[in-house]
Amino acid sequence: MYVSLVLSTILIFYVHGGFAVDCPKSSAQWCENANIAQACGVTEQCNKYVWKIRDDNDRVNLTVYYETLCPDCRQFISTQVWNAYQSILSILNISFVPYGNAHEVYQPETKLYQFYCQHGADECFGNLIHSCLIFIYRNTTQHLPFIYCTESTEGDVETVAVQCAEKTSIDYSKVSACVQSRLGNQLQHLNAVQTDSLQPQHQYVPWVTVNGVHTEDMEQQAEKDLVGLICKTYKGSNPPAKCQKYL
Template identity: 80%
Template sequence: MYVSLIFSTILVFYIHGGLAINCPKSPAKWCDNKNIAKACGVIEQCNKYVWKVRDMNDRVNLSIYYETLCPDCRQFITTQVWNAYQSILSIVNISFVPYGNAREIYRPETKLYQFYCQHGADECYGNMIHTCVIYLYPNTTDHLPFIYCTESTEGDVGTVAEQCAEKTTVDFDKVSACVQSRLGNQLQHVYAAQTDNLKPPHQYVPWVTVNGEHTEDMEQEAEKDLIGLICKTYKVI
């Protein structure tokens, strides 16, 4: 009697000396583990909509606030961030916020924002290019190689961006159209607001947050050993 109650949802029995599992009546239990999912014929669905999402939520959330022509930002992205991307992408979500120490002024006559950047107009252009690439190619594996290429290549901002687009999956015509549009302007404003609302306020770039937090110790460790910092933070309870 008690045995039948315990296994009223999942019926377990032996067949040819092995353990077999029947599919539970409740769909909420179908993705509890791979054996149950297999019995229910929903392995693919569980992997796509439950297990993968759960895995993404377990990842470390790394955000990098930077500006495209900042030497320290370029060094950090092309070494520490690039190495982390190549080695431990499965445990980290990497987000780029290309704005840095810029400032913005709203122009009511044009209903657009005008941006002023620490390293001049070329940097504002570079920030906008990165902003549009991230928007048009939201997957890290699509936009990070482009960002790495532009940050590791010296030269005219537009020319370098076109060359890096040819080396990656980026369509520069689409990016250029975005940069010159109201959409691009608004996207950059969103990054401006995100940067200006950091707590604590950012004091320099690159500025790193891990799971939404920033400390000086964390920043120093990220710049010396980003992989170590992410691995140490991963699934910490």
């Protein structure tokens, strides 16, 4: 009965080495796939109102927990994350949490947090710069090029930040004002809370979660071939060309 229903709704027949599709009577089926949409003359509408929304909902959520002067973090961001950003951003949401192996101490007299970082005060400063940057420039296409630039450039933390801001059209004066404010201190505290709340707790950095999940196997895959991990995790339609070899 099911087969008969399908055949009566969508008539598929072989024509000149390919398949031709008749448009179903029910509009609910017009966006089931690209061939049906084309037969019904609604490809543009399906792409705008159905497929794009569906793909956005199916995007893979990658969160990178890191610290700015960690050599392994710098390597991971400047290679694996940057490659994923350039090639498969259409199926990927990337979030950065700059804190890593730092720890914080609340100072009741100032009502501020004091941060102590694995690679010293310069790293705490770098983490704070990144926290403010991500808050002010919330779109990935705005903040990731700056993060990539700073993580792939050696030198004094603020000098590099200013240079990278110029290269990536970031207003560093806004970032600097945030860094020196209570807002910046609170943003870094929120990163501390998010990092310390990880389950399982992070043991090293970089530490990644994919759709909120972390496993050792996932971490190893991410550090070896992040694009492959994301492509294999993605369950939506119309994967980018870069994913074809993983499907």
